Amino acid sequence: MTQSHSLAEVYDDKIVRSFVLATLFWGLIAFIVGLLAALQLAYWPFNFNLEWLTYGRIRPLHTNAAIFAFAGNAIFAGIYYSTQRLLKTRMFSDLLSSLHFWGWQILIVSAAVTLLLGFSMGKEYAELEWPLDIFITLIWVIFAVNFFGTLSRRKEKHMYVAIWFYIATIITVAVLHIVNSIEIPVSTFKSYPVWSGIQDALVQWWYGHNAVAFFLTTPFLGLMYYFIPKAADRPVYSYRLSIIHFWALVFLYIWAGPHHLLYTALPDWAQTLGMIFSLMLWAPSWGGMINGLLTLRGAWHKVRTEPILKFLVTAVTFYGMSTFEGPLLSIKSVSALAHYTDWIIAHVHGGTLGWNGFLTFGMIYYLVPRLWNTQLHSKKLAEWHFWIGLLGIIIYYISMWAAGITQGLMWRAVDDKGKLVYPDFIETVTRIVPLYWVRALGGALFIAGFLLMIYNIWKTLRKAPQTRKEEIVPQQVPLKTQTHPETSHRKLEGLVTVFTVLVVLAVLAGSIIEIYPTLSLHNYIDPLKRTQPYSPLEIAGRDVYISEGCYVCHSQMIRKLPEDVLRFGPASTIEESFYDHPFQWGSKRTGPDLARVGGKYPALWHYRHMMNPRDLIPQSIMPNYPWLEQKKVDFYVLRKKFSVLKRLGVPYDENTVANADKIAEEQAKTIAAELKNGGAPAGLEDKEIVALIAYLQALGKKGGTP
Amino acid sequence: MNSNQNPPSPNQNKSLVDEALIEGHEYDGIKELDNPLPAWWLFTFLITIIFSFLYWIHYDLTATGPSTSAELEMELSQLQALHSAATSKEPSVDLQSLVKNSKALEVGQGVFAARCAVCHGAKAEGQIGPNLTDRFWIHGKGTPEDILQVVSKGVLEKGMPSWESMLSATEIQSVSVYVFTLKNSNPPNAKAPDGTEIKE
Known part of the structure; x- marks a missing residue:
């Protein structure tokens, strides 16, 4: 810290810089492991006959690294940067920020090691064993205390929409993680979950789907609400739409989990709820997309020249596509075709590569020059990153659509004698192996673009000044004129506790209604x-x-x-x-x-x-x-x-x-x-x-x- | 350069900002407009809610729609009907005459190589599954009809799968007579006999 800073409070951007660098590092790892997994499906010898590198261990490593290491660090970077500025205060505690950062990195390393060694709960995106589950909870609590502590010392009376989404994220991820991870240890790295059978299926996909909702959607929507208006220098399109789509998303999303279990042994009523709540999610999701895209009205010409906006706009577009495809896939007859196939893999990667990936890239290109007081090394390289990455995503998406629909149709093909046309499962695999090669090419292009980014940022950091000028927190926020009386939602935006309680109620409603009936499994069991x-x-x-x-x-x-x-x-x-x-x-x-x-x-x-x-x-x-x-x-x-x-x-x-x-x-x-x-x-x-x-x-x- | 590519004029910008910038809503320089919800968006939302409600009433509350189990049974019985209609039309085949049909034996040899050899060996000498070339039989007496029965239905407790869903009727007949013709072919490395000796 330089002399001038000792007088005035500055924003803690050191922690943001750390999270940005961690995002880049873990992103590279997550993407390369993903490419390895893709190659293993195309050509099995890429498993190398080594137990640590077989697909069954690599795939959980890829998903966990992409979600919790890459997206996780990106979320934290964006939240720490925007929250301080939206609330006009430094983070609550530097110690907690630091514990959060290092705790999370230690967690990621331990996760990578244990997953490759074969320590696994066998539950998707929740594979980590019990000691790490406890560790996650601990770090999440540190994050929550730091975040709510910051809220408590804010200088802005009202919370901006981005903050609403951050609150929903912190609360719901905690609930999901704890409920899905209730398990009894057998040894240091082995435990059994208390849930079993349909109970475990329901809890797992309630968790799994809402990991998508509250780890890959709500925090990124919060980031979108901060970085798009900032980068485009335009006002947010509609405050009313923000309110409606926020509450609709938070209330509806939590019910959608059972759409992962259509036509299974799960009781029909739960399947019905999973399908219809997914359908109802379509419009609220698009509410976010509309607010993001229409905020750019009057600034579209900037998209042509500004790679940051290109990434952000494309991310929101992919969000729109994924949230249309999601409800579509939740329709029972569509799920019947698509479930268990690569169509789902296509859908997931549209969301992760397109929405989470591109939003993160846009955000980092925006942040790096500001955090290091310098200019981006090359805008042109960022443009190249955008186009190569986009081409990669499109190739990935289309190849997996084709693979999924081809295989789904082969599985269900029945001849005029009522027999399967392709009774041999392997026939339906060999048919799509060429598409696995195409997918690997798409992934490789996405990584090639990302490598350009890493090079670009490395060059940028090298020319950054040694002594940084940190941004000073304003002593006080200018008084805002308000001639109209506050609406009730406006009042709510000033009441953190009430707001948080309402979010908790919104997410608990659907959770309890769906999970409670299966707690007593015996109702569904035929004793004979x-x-x-x-x-x-x-x-x-x-x-x-x-x-x-x-x-x-x-x-x-x-x-x-x-x-x-x-x-x-x-x-x-x-x-x-x-x-x-x-x-x-x-x-x-x-x-x-x-x-x-x-x-x-x-x-x-x-x-x-x-x-x-x-x-x-x-x-x-x-x-x-x-x-x-x-x-x-x-x-x-x-x-x-x-x-x-x-x-x-x-x-x-x-x-x-x-x-x-x-x-x-x-x-x-x-x-x-x-x-x-x-x-x-x-x-x-x-x-x-x-x-x-x-x-x-x-x-x-x-x-x-x- | 056409007019679309020009930056919007200050007037256009002004009109956007004038729409309904909300007083007092400014966070770190971000302002908010208060545009109404797009009508098509609201309409889509309402339609999905109404549809979902009706769907729930139909399939759940009143259960006037079929359950997933009922649907499955319906579809399976349709397939069963197709299957019985098709099999009733198939002419019955005399396996004994097929034994001398070189075309059938050729088909049977192909099926054997593709499906049976992994477990019974390339020359039917026996590996995971028993030797099929000796005079010892575990199930039946080694007649073409007995072999056909085992091939179609399998012997599930011994790990012999049922092939009737995987192979066509002709393929099953051909491979059964092909196996019958292998008797006493004395392949090298034959697996030890298993089952009862059938004397002719």
């Missing part, structure tokens, strides 16, 4: 169709399945659709996943559904298939899992696992819990002997492969079917 819980060895195998991330490519949910039933057997029932902590229904079928794979093939088939899938299915794109015949099962920990599962309500008797290890060892010997008879190596009885085979052979074989 009760399932047998998994044996100890099967649980050990299930944990291997979760750890290897099998759920990212294989569903365990045969939907109530003829094409699913013809291909995989009778539709899955609520009872079948009743004891599943966590549920493993999956959300993508890169490989076939496994809900009824039990007994379909002999143990030896599975053994050879896991060692090299291409021995049995020559065109398979699945990785090899050679380490499964090397790594040993920890039999002893099964006692602990079983006592936890028993506490969670799985009906094991005392004997099974006390002797879980011995029971598992017995079953393992039988399977290992069968494998050996078939020509597999001896000594597999204590290896993970045997446990995994036991689990796979149990799928669909535990009762609970009609």
Whole structure:
């Protein structure tokens, strides 16, 4: 800090600079890991036969890094910058800001390490194990205290719309994360969620969809409301629209989760709610897009010459596309075609690359010269970044649309004899592999553009002055003339606590109405169709399945659709996943559904298939899992696992819990002997492969079917 | 350069700002207009709300619409009807005569290589699945009819899948007679016999 600053309070832009640099760093990592995952689908040897680099572990790393590391740091950068200026005060506590920053970076590193080592909850975008879940909560509380503390010392009486969105983000992410992560530890990096079956499915997708809503949408809308009017130097189009679309979004979004579970075993009423609330979200989402785009009226000529505005405008346009596509995909008959296919991957990347990515890039190009008191090194390079990145997104989007719709149509094609036209799942995979190459090209272009940005910013920082002039916080805010009496919403904008309570009520309404009825699962269970819980060895195998991330490519949910039933057997029932902590229904079928794979093939088939899938299915794109015949099962920990599962309500008797290890060892010997008879190596009885085979052979074989 | 590309005149800008800049709404230099909600937007919002409400009444409140299970049953029975209509028209085939039909054996050999060889071996010598060339049979007595039965329905508890949804009727017949002709072909590396010896 220079001499002049010691007299007047300045904004804390050091923390913003740190978050900006972290965004660039983690963005690069997240994108490169994404490209690796894309290449693995196009050409399986990119799995390198290494357990840490197989798709099942890389994909969770990619999603977590993109959402929480890249988008997360971007959000924090934008929030710390704009909040101080909108409230005309420095952040509440420099210590908390610093703890927030470093805590978040440590979290990201720990997440990356544990995910690659195979520590996973098996729940999408919530894969991190319990110690990290607690750590996330801690850092989020630090962020919240710092943010609300800043609000409490604000000099502006009223909160601007961006601040409303930040409040909704902080509150709702906390609620979502805590409820979805209630779990009981077994060991340092292993726990079981208290939720099971449809309960877990509902809670997980309530969380999953609202991670999109309150981590990738509301904070970015807040950023949009700050950076678009600033960059365009135009007033916001409509205050009224801000009010309506803010409250509509906050109230409606929370209900939409079950649209990820259409035609599954989830009760119909919840599916209906998921679909209709998604439809009703269309207009409120577009409210944000309209307010963003129409704010540019009278400034469109600037878009032609200003890369910052190009990025921001395109981001808002992608937001509009994604929020139209989302409700469309939530319509049951559209979901029937698109679910489990790459159409969903297209949809997600339109939102993340287009909306989150481009908004972040626009914001960073705006911030860097201001934060480092200098000029951007090259506007021309930023233009190139824009066009190359945009081309990348378009190629990505179109290739995945084509792949998803092609595969969806192949899955459902039935001939005049009532039989599937493509009964062989692999046929529908080989058909779209060329499109996986095209997608990888799209991703590579997006990264190429991003590398230009990093170079551009590196050059910018190098010429930045050594001593920075920090922006001074005004001593007092000029009095504003207000001749009209305040409307009631205007009054609300001055009352942080009341406003926050109303946001809490808005998000809790839908959450409680949807989740509460499933808390007592027994209402939905037919006592005559009760399932047998998994044996100890099967649980050990299930944990291997979760750890290897099998759920990212294989569903365990045969939907109530003829094409699913013809291909995989009778539709899955609520009872079948009743004891599943966590549920493993999956959300993508890169490989076939496994809900009824039990007994379909002999143990030896599975053994050879896991060692090299291409021995049995020559065109398979699945990785090899050679380490499964090397790594040993920890039999002893099964006692602990079983006592936890028993506490969670799985009906094991005392004997099974006390002797879980011995029971598992017995079953393992039988399977290992069968494998050996078939020509597999001896000594597999204590290896993970045997446990995994036991689990796979149990799928669909535990009762609970009609 | 046409007029569209010119920056808007100060008048145009002024008219925008004059629309309805709200008094007292200024945050870090950002001002707010108070434009009315676009009519088409409001209309879209209302339509989705009304549609959703009606949809909920139809499928949930009154349950006049079919449930997902009812819908599935309906669709499956339609497919079943198609299937039975198609199979009833198929002429019955005498498998014994197919055994000498070289065309059928050629088709059968292709199906075997593509589908069966991974488990039974390229020469049916047995690998994951049993040897199909010896005189020992686990299911049935090794007649073309018995083999066809196993191929179509599978032996699920032994890991032999059912092929009737994967293969056409002709393919199943062809591969069954092809397997029948492999008897006593004595391939190298044959798997040990399993099942009951059938003496002719």
